[in-house]
Amino acid sequence: MKKLSLRTRVLTGxxxxxxxxxxxxxxxxxxxxxxxxxxxxxxxxDTANRNLxxxxxxTVAAATEAAQAALxxxxxxxxxxxxxxxxxxxxxxxxxRGDGAxxxxxESAVKKAYTAVSWNAPTSExxxxxxxxxxxxxIPGTLFLxxxxxxxxxxxxxxxxxxxxxxxxDLDEKFAKAGVTALAK
Numbered sequence: 001m002k003k004l005s006l007r008t009r010v011l012t013g014x015x016x017x018x019x020x021x022x023x024x025x026x027x028x029x030x031x032x033x034x035x036x037x038x039x040x041x042x043x044x045x046d047t048a049n050r051n052l053x054x055x056x057x058x059t060v061a062a063a064t065e066a067a068q069a070a071l072x073x074x075x076x077x078x079x080x081x082x083x084x085x086x087x088x089x090x091x092x093x094x095x096x097r098g099d100g101a102x103x104x105x106x107e108s109a110v111k112k113a114y115t116a117v118s119w120n121a122p123t124s125e126x127x128x129x130x131x132x133x134x135x136x137x138x139i140p141g142t143l144f145l146x147x148x149x150x151x152x153x154x155x156x157x158x159x160x161x162x163x164x165x166x167x168x169x170d171l172d173e174k175f176a177k178a179g180v181t182a183l184a185k
Contacts, residue, residue: 055088058151058159062183063093066151069182070163071096074175081165081175084109086117088158090141101165108164112148112172114141117160123148124173147172149180 058066063085074081075098082105084095092110115123124146130136137144143162146169151159161179163172 056153056156056158057087058085058093058183060093063087063159064096066159066161066179066183067094067096070161070175070179071098073178074098074163074166074171077166077171079166079171079175080105081163081172082106082109083175083179084113084162085179086110086113086160086162088117090114090117090160093159098165105165108143108145108147109162111141111143111162112145112164112176113160113162114148115143115160116148116150116162116176117157118142120150120152120157122146122150122173122177123162124169127169145169145172147176149173149176151180151183 067083067085070083071081074083080098080100080102082095082097082101084106085093087093092113095106095110097106112123115126119126123144126136126148127144127146130144136142147164147166148160148162150157151161161176163175163179166172166175
């Protein structure tokens with residue numbers, strides 16, 4: 001096999017690069033001239049359709065109002081707490097950390113809110129269920145301690161409010177319920 005000179009190798013590489021570049025440019029140009037696909041037709045939502053379901057959700061403003069009401073109720077009693085509001089699916093909508101609330105309060109508040117909305121019941125009631133079903137506490141993201149309250153519309157859960165940081169779960173739940181009450185006004 002004959003060894004090619006440096007000049008021949010460089011020239012061959014340059015021709016190959018130019019050919020590759022021209023091919024890429026041509027493909028790009030061809031793509032650019034192709035008309036865009038027509039937008040998909042809008043689907044009319046028929047609320048009578050049995051495959052569709054309407055749900056109710058708190059707005060961010062309402063969730064913030066509820067969280068602030070819970071935080072204010074705690075502040076009136078000189079309690080340092082964190083408050084979390086989650087939507088029906090357990091997604092955090094808003095959290096407020098009160099001045100001086102402990103670092104554990106944030107996560108506990110979120111978990112209490114999640115637990116309350118998941119079972120549509122105050123977490124103090126759910127904590128009592130652990131006697132009959134101790135494995136409930138093993139469900140990820142839950143916390144079976146008093147301090148969570150569901151927000152309901154026509155008996156169905158639409159959100160959960162969790163409070164943590166007071167010296168007792170009963171106080172936490174009292175403050176969470178103050179947040180629920182603020183939404184009823």
